[in-house]
Amino acid sequence: MIESTRELLWERGYVGTSPKAIPERSGAGQGSMYHHFKGKPDLALAAIRRTAEEMRATAEGVLDGPGTPYERIEAYLRRERDVLRGCPVGRLTMDPYVIASDALRAPVDETLDWLRERLAQIVEEGRERGGFAAGLDGEEIAATIVATVQGGYVLARASGSPAAFDAGVRGLLSLLSPPADTRAP
Numbered sequence: 001m002i003e004s005t006r007e008l009l010w011e012r013g014y015v016g017t018s019p020k021a022i023p024e025r026s027g028a029g030q031g032s033m034y035h036h037f038k039g040k041p042d043l044a045l046a047a048i049r050r051t052a053e054e055m056r057a058t059a060e061g062v063l064d065g066p067g068t069p070y071e072r073i074e075a076y077l078r079r080e081r082d083v084l085r086g087c088p089v090g091r092l093t094m095d096p097y098v099i100a101s102d103a104l105r106a107p108v109d110e111t112l113d114w115l116r117e118r119l120a121q122i123v124e125e126g127r128e129r130g131g132f133a134a135g136l137d138g139e140e141i142a143a144t145i146v147a148t149v150q151g152g153y154v155l156a157r158a159s160g161s162p163a164a165f166d167a168g169v170r171g172l173l174s175l176l177s178p179p180a181d182t183r184a185p
Contacts, residue, residue: 001026001037005047010088014044014097014104045103051088052111063118069126070178073119073145077169083162086153116142131178141176148172 004026008017019040037043062076081087089111098104119142126132132141148168155164 001043002047002050005043006051006088009044009047009051009095010085010091013091013095015095017044041101041104044098045107048092048098048104049107051092052107055087055089056111056114059115059118063122068131068178069122069129070131070176072122073126073176074173076119077145077149077173081165083153083156083165084160086157087150090150090153112146116146118142119145126178132176145172 001022005017005022008021008025012021017040022040022043037046058079059076062079063072065072065075067075089108092098092104092108093112098108116139120138123132123136123138123141127134127136127138148171152165152168155168156162158164
């Protein structure tokens with residue numbers, strides 16, 4: 001049921017996910033939801049938490065991978081995504097019911113905060129190693145990376161093409177590219 005709710009929240013949002021649609025999608029009986037959860041808000045919270053955990057694990061796998069800080073950020077930005085479907089966590093920020101609920105909004109906010117903090121650490125690491133310009137602020141660049149990804153999803157969905165997402169990634173990477181070594185060999 002949690003998996004079905006995750007999918008429905010991604011596709012339809014909270015209001016569009018009816019208590020009837022969840023057991024229909026999952027194949028479980030209507031009473032199963034109320035046996036395991038107090039109601040739709042409780043099940044939605046479990047689904048949002050699982051979605052947030054999955055997003056974090058996926059990002060950690062790339063950001064903690066091999067390579068320079070620039071290469072790890074590049075790998076994060078270029079990782080395979082269903083761009084036209086959008087971000088399952090980011091889309092929840094557009095759901096008025098989720099945003100109005102402190103409980104439902106918390107895992108979304110915590111995940112985006114974690115992502116910005118982790119990216120800021122990587123930018124600072126790269127700056128200290130000389131892989132990024134000395135004047136870059138890790139927190140500002142991290143916010144820019146997250147904004148590029150989330151905004152890229154929006155632009156891609158609006159145009160019906162991943163081209164806008166890809167262009168945003170290429171542009172950001174060109175701005176972040178390590179300083180050229182101007183020393184003679």
